[in-house]
Amino acid sequence: MKKHLLSLLAATALLASCSDLKKPEEKDQLSEATADTAVVARDGQTVGEVAANAGAAVENAWDMTKANLADVKLEEIDLPEISVRGDDRYNVYALEEKVLFDTDKAEIKPTATRALSEISSSIARRYRGNEVRILGFADSRGDKDYNRELSAKRAAAVKDWLVKNGQMPADKVSIEPMGEEAPVASNATAAGRQENRRVEIAVLK
Template sequence: MSTLIPLLPHLTITDTSISVRGNDKYTIYGLGENILFESEQDQVQGKAKDKLEQISKSIKKRFSNYWIAVYGNTDATGDADLNQKLSAKRAESVKNWLVDNAGVSTEKISMGAMGEKDPVASNASEQGRKMNRRVEIVVMNP
């Protein structure tokens, strides 16, 4: 059984706003929605470019053959159907950025819209809701 371990940040990611965890079979890069998107928006904002470039360089450096899944997540505030749609649009925006700017093949990348289904913290507090509004880029060795 493989154990999920935090990866050493000095390996390839120096930006502390990017969370990195995984094992020898996969790596998960996590970014908060406030880093990638304006509030209630689904287009990747300009200031996120450096973070996505750092992630794409890390992927290319660490993996020679890989598959990527991009998962959009929201908090549980508001309408569940709208949250589901927003998470799908955000995952698609990140996927498109990786294809258009990082040279990731469309055949090697998929997306998942999690909506509010996979919280990492309680939605009862603003801090918890903030943590739940995120995009995760999962890179797997085949």
């Protein structure tokens, strides 16, 4: 009877040890896989770090402060109200406010359709699938916050038009309200202020 009891205890111990048969490194891998910081890329970065760095890289790619943009002639752009500038990283299509909007409004005029169609066709032809950023600009008259808000609404309106009518993927188009920043002419004159009230559609090559 005693011998039978000892055999039973030995069998129980063996079964208990079977649940811990995994190699130490396998158990380490399992515990790592369940931790938020455990999923590691080949270079040792966590997934969160990789995503953050990728986002920073895209944002840095849009740093146009040092861009040296020169006038560009594209055969498919023939409307005088569209200007195109570019360098080895960007192409920028620009339209003055009066082409797109009434004063202090953010609704696109029906007459702007041809110009926006020409721009969207050019982008589809040359840079299909590339990142696009729409920048809204204002002159320096009035409240600074109001000008920034208006430029944001106008940039958003252009984005909506390009997505709905120009078949651009919404996730490839971003907006940036510039407000009074980066004037291209003097705000001291009516003509200069008119030039500063504009929308630019930039494409990352």
